[in-house]
Amino acid sequence: MSAYETAEYYFDQSARLMGLSDNMQRLLLTPEREVKVQVAIEMDNGEIATYIGFRTQHDQARGPYKGGLRYHHEVDQDEVLALATLMTWKTSVVNIPFGGAKGGIQVNEKKLSPGELERLTRRFVDAIHDVIGPDKDIPAPDMGTNAQVMAWIMNQYQKFHGFNPACVTGKPTELHGAEGRDEATGRGVGLMMMQLMAKQKIDPKLQTVAIQGFGNVGSYLARYLYDQQVKVIAVSDAYGGVVSYEGLNIPKLWEYAQQNGSIAGYPESEPLDNKSLLAIDADFLVPAALGGVLKVDNMKDVRAKYIIEAANNPTTPEADRYFESKGIIVMPDILVNAGGVTVSYFEWVQNQQYFKWELDRTRREMDRIMTESFEKIWEIATQKKISLRLAAYFLGIGRVGKATVLGGI
Numbered sequence: 477m478s479a480y481e482t483a484e485y486y487f488d489q490s491a492r493l494m495g496l497s498d499n500m501q502r503l504l505l506t507p508e509r510e511v512k513v514q515v516a517i518e519m520d521n522g523e524i525a526t527y528i529g530f531r532t533q534h535d536q537a538r539g540p541y542k543g544g545l546r547y548h549h550e551v552d553q554d555e556v557l558a559l560a561t562l563m564t565w566k567t568s569v570v571n572i573p574f575g576g577a578k579g580g581i582q583v584n585e586k587k588l589s590p591g592e593l594e595r596l597t598r599r600f601v602d603a604i605h606d607v608i609g610p611d612k613d614i615p616a617p618d619m620g621t622n623a624q625v626m627a628w629i630m631n632q633y634q635k636f637h638g639f640n641p642a643c644v645t646g647k648p649t650e651l652h653g654a655e656g657r658d659e660a661t662g663r664g665v666g667l668m669m670m671q672l673m674a675k676q677k678i679d680p681k682l683q684t685v686a687i688q689g690f691g692n693v694g695s696y697l698a699r700y701l702y703d704q705q706v707k708v709i710a711v712s713d714a715y716g717g718v719v720s721y722e723g724l725n726i727p728k729l730w731e732y733a734q735q736n737g738s739i740a741g742y743p744e745s746e747p748l749d750n751k752s753l754l755a756i757d758a759d760f761l762v763p764a765a766l767g768g769v770l771k772v773d774n775m776k777d778v779r780a781k782y783i784i785e786a787a788n789n790p791t792t793p794e795a796d797r798y799f800e801s802k803g804i805i806v807m808p809d810i811l812v813n814a815g816g817v818t819v820s821y822f823e824w825v826q827n828q829q830y831f832k833w834e835l836d837r838t839r840r841e842m843d844r845i846m847t848e849s850f851e852k853i854w855e856i857a858t859q860k861k862i863s864l865r866l867a868a869y870f871l872g873i874g875r876v877g878k879a880t881v882l883g884g885i
């Protein structure tokens with residue numbers, strides 16, 4: 477099943493439950509605009525390299541399109557569309573005034589020099605600057621992109637349209653970025669886990685966690701859990717994994733990863749491959765890297781009681797149905813990782829108002845929004861006796877549907 481078929485499957489399930497007409501389903505699911513562009517750059521050795529870039533704008537019934545920009549060799553139009561639809565439901569779940577979009581360039585970004593990465597980003601903005609902007613579509617970081625890439629996007633966009641830092645979020649704090657945007661997604665995931673533990677009446681200090689991915693999301697999540705005294709026993713990244721059943725010392729692991737570019741080989745642990753990480757005997761399993769990682773091939777190996785979808789689209793429908801049949805609770809991506817877009821919203825607000833918030837305020841407001849969304853979804857799931865995923869879609873699609881009807885076409 478492709479990434480988009482997965483997203484469509486979850487939409488269909490909820491739409492049926494909500495009794496949405498076929499016409500309404502088609503209207504809500506059809507993307508409003510899909511852009512595909514050539515991005516040609518000169519490499520450091522003088523050769524020309526040509527890449528393909530995408531920006532898909534799914535829905536803007538509730539506000540300007542909003543969504544990340546991914547640099548990865550597996551990016552394609554199907555995946556970008558799937559992720560754009562997820563953004564529409566996600567911004568709606570946390571009730572911030574945005575629609576949904578996503579973008580990406582099919583490139584192995586790790587093989588590019590900083591200069592090549594900058595030229596790639598600037599050429600991509602040259603190709604799409606007319607369809608993005610603070611009131612149109614606001615990109616943000618995702619896999620393979622970071623604050624530096626966002627700074628280049630802002631700078632290049634401004635060459636065409638003049639000063640306007642709200643055209644992109646996730647910028648460096650020295651250049652109109654919001655305090656706390658870096659940590660926001662991982663911190664939000666951690667907060668959702670703490671809320672779930674409270675509902676399940678389990679002691680956080682007695683829980684064990686395995687995390688796939690130690691990038692922006694995985695590393696800040698690990699740090700948050702460590703501070704809450706939750707034991708992170710296993711972590712992996714693209715180069716390998718590590719395990720320590722006594723609990724990993726996350727600040728030390730963080731430092732090691734900074735110095736070595738990976739967690740692989742961290743001394744105070746045993747090595748672990750990615751396949752074994754997903755099957756490890758931990759209470760919580762957190763995919764925080766790629767989509768589609770929990771699937772038919774490995775679903776029966778999973779031993780965790782809770783799956784927390786920090787990554788976008790990590791669970792295929794077959795695996796989702798299997799986990800539900802086994803009583804494994806899955807917290808869905810469109811709630812779990814919404815902390816990032818929530819703080820992106822705060823950054824956009826601050827840029828529009830030329831007024832900077834303190835970190836404390838960002839954390840307080842994000843915690844409030846995420847907690848309220850969690851409580852609403854929990855209530856819907858309990859009342860309707862449905863999974864947390866269906867409840868989140870129910871809330872998200874419902875709000876977009878209402879806005880669409882109110883606005884008219």
Ligand code: NAD
Binds near residue numbers: 750765766786788817
């Ligand atoms: P990132 O590029 O900072 O980090 C990705 C991590 O995944 C890296 O540690 C990388 O080594 C690891 N990885 C890559 N391939 C792997 C593999 N095959 N096995 C194990 N690990 C692998 O990306 P990120 O921003 O942390 O995003 C991670 C996930 O979270 C993505 O699905 C993204 O869409 C989602 N997400 C990110 C944000 C955000 O604010 N950054 C917000 C919402 C959702």
